[in-house]
Amino acid sequence: MNRDRSRGVAFALGALFCFCGMGPAVAAPRLVATVRIQTGPEDVTIPEKVAVLLAGERRDLAFEVPGRLEFCLDEGTTVELGRVVARLDETLEKAQFLGASLRLRDSRSEERRIRGLRDAQAASAQQLEGAETRLALRRAEAAVAREQLERRTLTSPLGGEIVATYLEAGEVATPGTRVATVMDFSWLRLKLGIPGFQIGLVEEGDRVRLAIPSMGERVVEGEVRRVAGAAADGRHLFDVEVFVPNEDGKLRPGMMVGASIVTDHLPFAMGIPLEAVVERKGRKVAFFVHDGVARALSLESAIRVGNRLLSSTEIPSSFLVVRGQRDLFDGAPVRVDNTVLSNVAQQ
Known part of the structure; x- marks a missing residue:
């Protein structure tokens, strides 16, 4: 009886020794598929x-004065800033400007002559004052005539192209009526x-x-x-x-x-596809494979750009788990089999 009891105790101690020698149970590796993630500088953008x-810039050109259109550049013509685009008949205005210019020339000559006489005490102050007054009037007259002549011409306010014309040569342009449109x-x-x-x-x-x-x-x-x-x-x-x-x-x-x-x-970032992201305890994470185990990367500070999350956190591995990540935990042993991806692609 004592011998049987001793044998039972020895068997129990032997079983306990064997169990302790085996150590804790090791979890079977999880089957996963990975892709290599590229890292580098990334732009953060608002989706397209x-x-x-x-x-x-688009400008409609119109005359401020009425008149018969003498010419206008054709549609499609390239123009630089200041180029003449259109002109009204200016026969009368040219004659008026020429007359005003001649009268201004005569007044200048007269003013210089009387000023010389005044310096020689041969003309009165009143005579010089009258000559200066007439010169000022002639200058104003010539300036008005020049302005009237210049208003008969339209120049481009910008470099670009004539994209539309609305009148042809010989037609009458009224003030404010569009003649052409130029676009930069x-x-x-x-x-x-x-x-x-x-x-x-x-x-x-x-x-x-x-x-x-x-x-x-x-x-x-x-x-x-x-x-x-x-x-x-x-x-x-x-x-x-x-x-x-x-x-x-x-x-x-x-x-x-x-x-x-x-x-x-971001000078350093990696783009993680949304389909690789899972939640753990209410936080978004992705798993990377390093030395045969899964390592979780928190994505709470990542920035979403389109269908990716951009993370600037450095990781020990660039192999991102894209299949099998839903059952993983940090430190879980894994076995990589990327034929899973090939089979999915073929389907």
């Missing part, structure tokens, strides 16, 4: 808005509507990236020039005006563009 390019294509405008929850991120001077579908992969940059202080009536959107340089002249008003306002720049 579709908009239409507008003319940078060296820069264009863009007006974006930004909702209130984003407008606080936008400042004058911010860069704007413009994708132009009609020009393939071309991307140009603009600049925020004005941010509205109040939302537009009934839309709850704030108008943001963008300056778009157009040095090569290839952009045109009416083109559709996708505009993204750059509100910040």
Whole structure:
């Protein structure tokens, strides 16, 4: 009886020794798939808005005086600042200016002659004063005649292109009637509507990236020039005006563009796809694989840009878990099998 009891105790102690020698149970590795995340500088942008390019500066040209149109440049003509665009018949005004100029010349000669006589005590002060008065009148007369002549000519107030003409040579132009329209294509405008929850991120001077579908992969940059202080009536959107340089002249008003306002720049960041993000205890995290285990990265301070979260936190690994992350915890052993991604892609 004592021998059987001793054998039972020895068996129990042996089983306990064996159990303790094995140590704690080890969890089986979780099967995951990963992708390598690229890190580097990143722009923080407001998601792309579709908009239409507008003319940078457009001027309608009209005469201030009536007259018969002598000539007007053709539509499509490129003009520089100050170039003559149109002119009214100026036969009468030229004659009047010529007469006023001749009379002014005679008055100058007379004033110089009398001033010389006055210096030689051969003319009175009253005679010199009269000559000076007549000279002043002739100057005013010539200035009026010059102004009347100049008002018969329209010059371009900016460099650009004649985009429309409204009268032909020989027709009568009345004051204020449009004769031509000139447009400056060296820069264009863009007006974006930004909702209130984003407008606080936008400042004058911010860069704007413009994708132009009609020009393939071309991307140009603009600049925020004005941010509205109040939302537009009934839309709850704030108008943001963008300056778009157009040095090569290839952009045109009416083109559709996708505009993204750059509100910040991160010198170091990684973009984590939203589908890789899970919640743990109410916080957003993503998992990376390092030395065979999963490491959780908190994304509470990450910035959402489109379908990604930008994080500037440095990590020991660049292999992001994109499949199997929902059952992971920090420190969980994992086994990477990226054939999961291949199978999903084939399906």
